[in-house]
Every structure is written in structure tokens, then in C-alpha cells.
Amino acid sequence: MHDQRTSSWFAVLRPNTHSIILTRILLGTVLLAVPAQAQSLFGARLFTDATLTTPGLVGSYVNRSLESVTATDDWRVTQVISGTRIDTNIAFTTGTWGRRADVGITGGSEANWDYFSVQWDGYLQVTQAGQRFATASDDGSRMWIDLDQNGAFEPEELLINCWGRAQGLSIRERTVGLPVGAYPIRIQYYELGGANEFYLVSSTWMPRPFVPSAGNPRQAIRVIVLNFEPRIPSEGNRRLWEVFGWNDPRRLVQQFEADLEWMTGGAIDVQIVEWRELDEFPLFTEGLRYTPEQ
Numbered sequence: 001m002h003d004q005r006t007s008s009w010f011a012v013l014r015p016n017t018h019s020i021i022l023t024r025i026l027l028g029t030v031l032l033a034v035p036a037q038a039q040s041l042f043g044a045r046l047f048t049d050a051t052l053t054t055p056g057l058v059g060s061y062v063n064r065s066l067e068s069v070t071a072t073d074d075w076r077v078t079q080v081i082s083g084t085r086i087d088t089n090i091a092f093t094t095g096t097w098g099r100r101a102d103v104g105i106t107g108g109s110e111a112n113w114d115y116f117s118v119q120w121d122g123y124l125q126v127t128q129a130g131q132r133f134a135t136a137s138d139d140g141s142r143m144w145i146d147l148d149q150n151g152a153f154e155p156e157e158l159l160i161n162c163w164g165r166a167q168g169l170s171i172r173e174r175t176v177g178l179p180v181g182a183y184p185i186r187i188q189y190y191e192l193g194g195a196n197e198f199y200l201v202s203s204t205w206m207p208r209p210f211v212p213s214a215g216n217p218r219q220a221i222r223v224i225v226l227n228f229e230p231r232i233p234s235e236g237n238r239r240l241w242e243v244f245g246w247n248d249p250r251r252l253v254q255q256f257e258a259d260l261e262w263m264t265g266g267a268i269d270v271q272i273v274e275w276r277e278l279d280e281f282p283l284f285t286e287g288l289r290y291t292p293e294q
């Protein structure tokens, strides 16, 4: 099923990869993160201290979801911190956050933490010039990088990835390409329910802006969406994506549309002209069709 949440210069590959991912690869998607190897950061390293000696960021955990906290303050000052931990690799799939008790989290289960937040602080050492950075998160996140290295996080040094509501794994804003150097960094993340994933990601890739001309106008692509949403009788007729806690296909399609337009530099205009809801499984070319109980 199409549960991937990806962006044009970035894709998170989970164990089942799907046609959306393949489409993006064909279009020049730069793959950056493969959570199985828990590696998402390229051309940069993280340290807890200004002397760049201890790898990782210091995670200050909060035993509730702070999605409604719009104030962009330092949670170590304004919130009750339930535990701290040095996280050496800021790349978490739902099941790889560790033991909740280590950082005072009580929501959810060991395999799927719920209703918690974390603020990471430390230093980002850019080792390869031109890297751009973003967060990819389920649910929301925001990140400051002290781009001008003046020791303070100004408003323009804040990137926000859909703060304040539930979201599937997504990426929005990216930094400019950063010169080699060390930058103070702060990341805040919250999880409501369902999957909880977070990646700090990097890439040098940027789309080339499209300049339309008389002989080469912007192309409209008219799309019919065939939305296979089989309902599962043994699960109270809930839809497959609800049973498995995957992303809502409607939101995925919206994000995919926006990403396609962005990654072509505006050369195409995706127009969804028809949406068909199909309570069935797709028929594969070799004739296979899954049944609900499979």
C-alpha cells in the first residue's frame, strides 16, 4: 500500500517500498534515509558540546505531547523534563526509540511510544559544503539552526514542519545550503498516536526553477486517482490503511502533488480531475489479488 511519506529531494524507505517511491526515483529523487540502517544525515555530524567531542544531541524528553505549545521557547526551561538521554543518531522508526522508562515516558508501549515530546540540543558540524537540512517527522517537528553562528536562534533560523496537528511522515521546509562549519542546533518534536518517526535529513539537491516560454509552457497534468481502500470485514469494516495505522491516502496525494510540482521547479501543474474510491484490492499484472484476510 502507498504508505510512503516522501519528499522530492528525500525519501524514507521502509520495508515495503511502493510505486510512488519508484516514480520518484525515476524523476530523480535523491534517496537519503534508509531507516533499517538508521542513517539519514550526510555531510554532517552531531555533537553535544561546542568542542565537538561527544557525538550526538542531548534529548530532553517530555511525558506528553506538546503539539499545542506554539511558543518557540526552550523546553528545558518551560516544560517538565521527564528524562534526558544522548541520542547519537537522530533517526527513529516507530519501534526504535528504546525503553520508555529511561526517559520517563509512559504513553503507548515499548514498541510504539505515544503522547510524548523531545527537544534535542547540540551542534551540527557541516563537513561537506552546500548541505541543506530538514526534519522528517510523524507527528510534528520544528528545528532551529544558528545559520549566522551568532549564538542565538533568530526567528528566521526556525524551520517548522507542520506544527500543531497530527501528520504522517512528512518534510516541508529546508534550510539554505550551509557552508562547512559548526552550528548550534535545536529540534523539537511531538508525537500524538500511531506511528512515531523522526529523521534529521540532509541533501545538496535542489530543483532547477522552470522558466516557461512560448514554445515551452508550463504543462498541466490531469490525474485520475484510483484510491484502493478495501474495507476489512474482520476489522469492523475499517479501511485497510486505518487497520494498519498507515497515512490517510487523501493527505498523501495532496503532499505528492505538491512535491511533484516542487521537484520539477514548477514545470508541471498537477490537476486531480477525478477521484475514484475503490473498495477492493488492486489486481497485479501477474493476476494476483489480495483478499481482505491476507
Ligand SMILES: [Ca+2]
Residues within 6 Å of the ligand: 108, 112, 113, 114, 115, 191, 192, 193, 194, 195, 196
Ligand atoms: Ca506512537
Ligand SMILES: [Ca+2]
Residues within 6 Å of the ligand: 146, 147, 148, 149, 150, 151, 152, 153, 154, 157
Ligand atoms: Ca543566529
Ligand SMILES: [Ca+2]
Residues within 6 Å of the ligand: 138, 139, 167, 191, 192, 193, 194, 195, 196
Ligand atoms: Ca504519530
